[in-house]
Structure formats: structure tokens, C-alpha cells
Amino acid sequence: MRVLVLGPPGAGKGTQVKFIVERFGIPHISTGDIFRQAVAKRTKLGLMVKQYLSEGKLVPDELTIDLVKRRLKKKDTWNGFVLDGFPRTLVQAKALDEMTDIDRVIYIKVSPKEIVRRLAGRRTCLSCKAVYHIKHNKPRKEGVCDGCGSPLRQRDDDKEDTIRDRLEVYNRQTVPLLRYYSRAGKLVTIDGSLGIEGIAEEIRKVLG
Numbered sequence: 001m002r003v004l005v006l007g008p009p010g011a012g013k014g015t016q017v018k019f020i021v022e023r024f025g026i027p028h029i030s031t032g033d034i035f036r037q038a039v040a041k042r043t044k045l046g047l048m049v050k051q052y053l054s055e056g057k058l059v060p061d062e063l064t065i066d067l068v069k070r071r072l073k074k075k076d077t078w079n080g081f082v083l084d085g086f087p088r089t090l091v092q093a094k095a096l097d098e099m100t101d102i103d104r105v106i107y108i109k110v111s112p113k114e115i116v117r118r119l120a121g122r123r124t125c126l127s128c129k130a131v132y133h134i135k136h137n138k139p140r141k142e143g144v145c146d147g148c149g150s151p152l153r154q155r156d157d158d159k160e161d162t163i164r165d166r167l168e169v170y171n172r173q174t175v176p177l178l179r180y181y182s183r184a185g186k187l188v189t190i191d192g193s194l195g196i197e198g199i200a201e202e203i204r205k206v207l208g
């Protein structure tokens with residue numbers, strides 16, 4: 001089960017990936033999470049990528065590809081994995097094809113207007129990475145994660161200006177991947193307006 005989840009920022013990829021991971025017991029590989037952790041821990045990698053993340057720009061391909069290559073060599077990926085946030089460019093997609101064979105590419109389709117609405121209200125748990133929305137998916141207690149009790153915060157790159165930059169980058173760099181995977185016969189498009197449960201159900205149908 002080697003799955004890739006594609007979609008604009010705010011499509012709900014993280015939430016759906018969690019379901020897939022629980023269902024199949026395969027690791028979740030999110031390049032965004034790896035980069036954010038590195039920034040938080042101030043590692044060498046973190047210092048290199050900090051600026052890109054805060055401006056909503058893509059980290060250079062070479063660095064990102066190298067990171068994923070090393071991650072996919074770990075034993076826990078032998079039964080499969082879910083990639084989230086990678087690949088984001090054609091160069092990355094081609095590099096991934098050299099590393100492994102992807103079985104399915106799940107594309108969660110959401111309109112740009114809806115994305116801005118979702119991301120601007122998104123709040124993320126500092127600790128367990130659970131995501132909430134200030135209007136549509138409120139935690140029981142404001143600013144506190146239901147699951148682990150840690151504080152919720154707005155990601156720096158979820159501020160409105162950066163969201164627009166991220167969307168622009170997505171349209172320019174990542175949208176061409178849809179055609180790439182469609183041609184390879186691997187793309188499955190799912191309507192992102194179906195809601196968390198509806199999308200999960202569609203994904204279950206596809207992955208079995």
C-alpha cells in the first residue's frame with residue numbers, strides 16, 4: 001500500500017492521512033511536518049528551510065528529495081506508506097518514481113475560495129498535530145486541544161497573505177502533477193466538499 005495524497009493546502013489531507021494510517025498501520029510521511037519539526041528544534045536542516053516555510057515558498061527540490069529518499073529507506077516503510085505534501089513539483093514526482101512504485105494517488109479537490117476560508121480559521125495542536133477550525137470544527141475549550149490538552153496555535157504560514165502565496169505556488173508547481181499521475185493511470189479524484197466523513201468514505205472505497 002504505497003499511497004500519495006495530493007490536494008491544495010487546507011484540503012484536509014492531514015486528517016484523511018490519519019485515517020489511512022490507522023486503517024492500514026503504515027507510516028505517515030509528511031515533508032511539511034518533518035521541516036516544521038526541524039525548524040522547531042533548530043537543527044541544521046531547520047535553519048536551512050526556515051525562511052522558505054515562513055514565506056510559503058517551496059524548499060529546493062534537491063534538499064526535499066534527499067530527505068524523502070532517506071526516509072523511504074527506513075524499515076517501517078516496507079509494507080507501504082502514505083506520502084503527504086510530497087511530491088510537490090514534477091522534478092520531485094520523477095525522482096519519487098526512481099525510488100519506488102506508487103500504487104494510488106488520491107487527489108482531494110477543493111476550490112481556492114474555500115481554501116482561504118478554511119486555512120485562515122485553522123488552528124493546529126502544537127503537540128499532537130490535530131487540526132481544528134475556529135468556526136467549523138471548534139475544540140471543546142477555546143485554544144486547547146481536545147485530544148491531548150496542549151495549546152492550539154495558528155501556523156505562521158496560515159496567515160492570509162502567506163495562504164495566497166502558497167496557493168499560487170500550488171497552482172504553478174503542483175497542479176501539473178495531476179496530469180502526470182492521471183496519465184500514469186494512478187489518479188483518483190475526490191470531491192473535497194463532501195466533508196471529513198464523506199471524503200473518508202470515498203477513500204475507503206478506493207483503497208479497500
Ligand code: AMP
Pocket residue numbers: 009031032033035052053054056057058059060064084085086087088089092157166
Ligand atoms: P505542508 O505542511 O505540507 O503545507 O508544508 C509546509 C511547508 O513546508 C511548505 O509551504 C513548504 O515550504 C515546505 N514543504 C513541504 N513539503 C515540501 C515539498 N515536497 N517540497 C518543497 N517544500 C515543501
